[in-house]
Amino acid sequence: MGGLMDNLEEAATAIKMHDNFVLTTHINPDGDALGSLMGLGLALLNAGKNAVMIMPHPIPVAFQFMPGSRQVQKTSDVLARFDLGITLDCTDITRAGEEAQKVLQRAGKLLNIDHHISNQYFGDLNVVDPQAAATGEIIYDLLLKAKMPVTSEIATNLYTAIITDTGSFQHQNTTAKCLRTAALLLDCGAAHRVVQQHLYEQRSLESLRLLARGLESLSLNEEGTVAWMTISRDSLYSSGAAVDDSEGLIDYVKSLKGVEVGIVFKEVNPSEIKVSFRSNNYLDVNKLAAHFGGGGHERAAGCTINGELGDIEQLVIRKTEEQLFAMNENSGGPRK
Ligand SMILES: [Mn+2]
Known part of the structure; x- marks a missing residue:
């Protein structure tokens, strides 16, 4: 070795x-x-x-x-x-x-x-x-x-x-x-x-329109620690953008003040959802993505899950909150 x-x-x-x-x-x-x-x-x-x-x-x-x-x-x-x-x-x-x-x-x-x-x-x-x-x-x-x-x-x-x-x-x-x-x-x-x-500095108008759609979909959990954005087939269609144009959207999600985990849900095909994770300071998103059969790095990871967009959003957000909660319990409060 x-x-x-x-x-x-x-x-x-x-x-x-x-x-x-x-x-x-x-x-x-x-x-x-x-x-x-x-x-x-x-x-x-x-x-x-x-x-x-x-x-x-x-x-x-x-x-x-x-x-x-x-x-x-x-x-x-x-x-x-x-x-x-x-x-x-x-x-x-x-x-x-x-x-x-x-x-x-x-x-x-x-x-x-x-x-x-x-x-x-x-x-x-x-x-x-x-x-x-x-x-x-x-x-x-x-x-x-x-x-x-x-x-x-x-x-x-x-x-x-x-x-x-x-x-x-x-x-x-x-x-x-x-x-x-x-x-x-x-x-x-x-x-x-x-x-x-x-x-x-070569962004297409379509990709910026997709960003606008994505930002409109931005949601936040009750604690303000998990934020997510959804790129549905509809938002892809209406903006005229391609799936590739959604690259980089996750940086906007994790830039929100107080957020530890940013997530983007992309409906790449009907019932095929690509999920990207970024964490800012302490949550191991490689582990989180691994739970859904994916992987990557501690601060950046992803996975693909088959199912309905809404169901998968719920499932993934629940699991994310669970892991955040477990970490905070173990360390006696949110780590900074
Ligand atoms: Mn690399």
């Missing part, structure tokens, strides 16, 4: 020794998923290796500015065998999607690089650091360890990874180390303004 640093060393050795890689990340990718994928992918390509980056769906438009996004191939088009498969930001192998799973299982060895506390250690080699703010932060350390140059393109990818997973350095996972890594990435030529512009 070995410690985390041993595993980083071993991963660096594996990367130097092999020449034929396939890399992927989780479905519904975020900035960290794609930044880690393309950050590591480009580094391997720059080193003259064969590195195939695969995803089951096209890169979301919002992330197409990221260097290397046009080199990512459709998973179903890739039939070759590889020496080393690498998953990035995936808690378990199913997160990569069914097709990618087949490609990865054909590879000689599997390297799992992630920072989720709920990671399942499914690789032959696992580099899992829950202290890392983003998987991209681990990739930076790995490139350093493998003595592979961090070009401005790679830096922009890894910087995007850190920016998105820390909510622009607002979340609790913003450590001194993560800020130092971000600073080093700027030294390497990461395009700070380009990243900010593409991530936060």
